[in-house]
Amino acid sequence: MKTEKIDKRQAILEAAEKLFCETGYEGTSTRQIARESGANMAMINYYFGSKEGVFIEIMNERIAGFASQLKIINEDKISPIEKLHRVIEGYVNRILANVAFHKMMHRELSLSQRPEMYDKIKDAMSHNMLLIDRIITDGIEDGSFNKVDVRMVIATIMGTVTNIVIAPNKVMPCSNFDLNNPKDKKIIKERAINHLKDLTTVYLTTKK
Numbered sequence: 001m002k003t004e005k006i007d008k009r010q011a012i013l014e015a016a017e018k019l020f021c022e023t024g025y026e027g028t029s030t031r032q033i034a035r036e037s038g039a040n041m042a043m044i045n046y047y048f049g050s051k052e053g054v055f056i057e058i059m060n061e062r063i064a065g066f067a068s069q070l071k072i073i074n075e076d077k078i079s080p081i082e083k084l085h086r087v088i089e090g091y092v093n094r095i096l097a098n099v100a101f102h103k104m105m106h107r108e109l110s111l112s113q114r115p116e117m118y119d120k121i122k123d124a125m126s127h128n129m130l131l132i133d134r135i136i137t138d139g140i141e142d143g144s145f146n147k148v149d150v151r152m153v154i155a156t157i158m159g160t161v162t163n164i165v166i167a168p169n170k171v172m173p174c175s176n177f178d179l180n181n182p183k184d185k186k187i188i189k190e191r192a193i194n195h196l197k198d199l200t201t202v203y204l205t206t207k208k
């Protein structure tokens with residue numbers, strides 16, 4: 001019975017994520033989530049309290065997944081630049097593995113649209129930022145990296161990937177390029193990772 005409950009809870013999250021990506025937060029109702037997941041409204045209320053609760057749980061699960069990855073990288077006995085390069089690889093791979101989800105998250109968490117929702121997940125997001133911050137700060141403190149604006153470096157990495165997802169034509173001018181096509185995705189993934197590795201290496205390690 002316990003396994004059945006876990007399966008049903010997971011089914012609700014998976015159905016909701018699919019609907020949020022397809023029709024947006026406002027365009028998705030709890031009734032649709034119930035129908036798509038094979039659950040009933042009472043189950044959604046029991047596990048999550050509301051549609052907002054479902055949305056926040058999806059976000060927190062994604063953020064926690066990346067946090068686990070960052071923690072492992074941070075504890076590895078490798079140089080700061082190798083750690084940062086692994087962060088870049090992990091981040092690009094995670095985002096491009098589910099382009100529709102990242103687009104939806106970017107759209108729905110716009111501060112002007114949903115400040116109350118953002119407030120409920122910002123602590124988890126801040127934790128991930130601190131883990132990346134620590135890697136770069138450690139590199140500065142041990143002399144591996146130049147003294148830089150750490151948060152601007154993080155924003156540059158994340159902003160570049162978001163820009164690629166939202167407006168891929170900026171880096172792939174051909175009109176038939178499709179991020180849902182595995183071949184095209186592989187090309188852009190390799191380009192993004194190589195570019196961000198080169199960018200951070202030159203900026204952080206070239207002595208001024």
